[in-house]
Ligand SMILES: CC(=O)N[C@H]1[C@@H](OP(=O)(O)OP(=O)(O)OC[C@H]2O[C@@H](n3ccc(=O)[nH]c3=O)[C@H](O)[C@@H]2O)O[C@H](CO)[C@@H](O)[C@@H]1O[C@H](C)C(=O)N[C@@H](C)C(=O)N[C@H](CCC(=O)O)C(=O)O
């Protein structure tokens with residue numbers, strides 16, 4: 001058990017303590033920022049959220065037996081020990097880290113940020129680091145993994161306390177390193193305060209999440225925090241690994257005060273891919289790195305994955321992997337769930353499920369498909385509700401620009417009217433159709449029906465791309481989650497074809 005005094009020491013130099021009252025030696029059994037989870041002896045941290053203000057729940061937390069409160073606002077009715085700080089959301093991560101034994105200080109911590117490529121890079125990174133020896137934990141969009149334990153992910157980057165709990169589990173589970181995706185939401189909301197990274201990776205920055213960040217500059221500044229945050233950390237041998245083919249990457253490299261390795265294909269980067277050969281079964285290239293130049297053979301498809309591999313190779317080399325370890329481990333990565341995942345059910349055409357849900361991702365997916373296709377490209381996609389509306393027409397345009405058949409459908413409509421979302425995507429579709437009038441276009445709001453329509457339209461040699469939901473095994477309509485898996489639905493639709501034939 002820990003006292004409030006011990007916990008508050010973790011804020012020193014990080015978050016200003018404005019006021020304290022009561023006995024700070026009070027022992028705390030748990031820590032939470034959710035009044036509904038308070039038990040006798042808990043510390044309740046009142047956080048101002050995006051939806052509600054946690055200070056409103058202080059009385060309820062006290063009624064449930066909270067032993068102490070950390071808060072930002074002066075609240076009159078607190079009759080227990082309390083500490084008032086300048087920023088309770090930022091404090092939450094530091095307090096959590098201390099409560100769970102500063103786990104990030106006991107692991108090699110790899111943080112990966114950027115609009116696209118984080119999940120893929122994290123999977124490759126985990127495989128590469130495991131080749132050095134030792135267990136490697138993983139936190140990201142698809143799942144949280146601690147050894148053989150796999151916890152379905154609620155967020156790409158969990159909330160501050162859940163994150164510290166997971167990292168503690170990794171320490172307890174004798175992991176030597178943790179690879180994690182760090183979303184821009186997490187950086188903006190201080191979910192990773194108190195987490196000390198050894199290596200930070202930047203993949204790229206293109207439009208997404210402008211519902212939350214408002215401008216691209218604000219979005220960039222959120223990503224940048226992962227890199228400027230490295231400076232204040234005491235760990236030895238820190239490094240930033242940054243895609244210098246992306247203009248924002250070059251900017252991050254110039255603003256980062258720790259040693260940097262750049263990576264890229266176009267640029268004269270520290271880690272470079274040369275002689276890239278793409279095929280539907282995988283990719284080969286020569287990796288020119290600070291440790292030497294060597295051939296890489298991978299099952300991952302598309303040029304965008306060359307970037308993801310270079311980033312992961314950079315991390316592994318920095319962490320001490322040998323070239324042989326890297327080469328063997330890269331080849332062992334067969335597939336990242338829902339990323340260019342082939343569905344093979346005996347059909348005479350190619351079916352790919354992919355998580356492209358931004359304009360740039362869709363362009364990269366279609367570019368890969370264009371280079372590898374034998375017949376036409378049939379693209380089924382939509383855009384998520386309650387998310388950045390600005391990306392909708394752009395994705396519509398991108399789909400038409402590189403497909404032969406476009407079937408516009410629903411992604412996760414959430415609380416929006418699905419048809420209204422389609423209308424917004426359609427603005428871009430119609431715009432691009434003016435130049436590409438040969439493209440066949442349909443709108444099928446029901447995703448299952450849209451996938452079946454694509455399968456019926458496919459001829460031998462065609463490539464059907466089902467984009468946007470990747471590994472997701474659900475569809476969110478309104479506030480309800482229904483079971484829905486593009487891969488399963490595609491397989492069912494193919495089976496229907498053979499039944500009807
Ligand atoms: C917009 C957003 O990011 N919101 C996140 C945010 O919640 P919030 O600030 O809105 O919290 P709130 O509901 O206002 O509550 C404020 C405080 O009051 C407390 N409270 C609330 C009610 C109550 O009865 N008692 C109580 O004490 C809450 O526990 C909280 O401490 O902080 C929460 C905890 O960290 C997150 O769960 C929540 O994610 C929401 C559900 C979400 O959908 N987020 C998505 C957009 C997201 O985070 N996505 C990113 C990026 C995805 C990617 O690109 O890969 C991700 O990392 O997943």
Ligand SMILES: Nc1ncnc2c1ncn2[C@@H]1O[C@H](COP(=O)(O)OP(=O)(O)OP(=O)(O)O)[C@@H](O)[C@H]1O
Nearest residue numbers: 115116117118119120141304307354355356361364
């Ligand atoms: N390096 C890359 N650059 C651009 N697009 C990419 C890159 N890597 C993958 N993509 C595309 O983006 C999609 C999402 O990739 P991935 O899941 O690895 O990224 P992410 O950053 O984790 O995404 P999210 O933030 O949604 O979790 C892929 O399915 C692919 O279409």
Ligand SMILES: N[C@H](CCC[C@H](N)C(=O)O)C(=O)O
Nearest residue numbers: 357383384387411412468469
């Ligand atoms: N982490 C991303 C995932 C989007 C996936 C897409 N299927 C959607 O629902 O929009 C987000 O929450 O914006």
Ligand SMILES: [Mg+2]
Nearest residue numbers: 118119141156
């Ligand atoms: Mg991800």
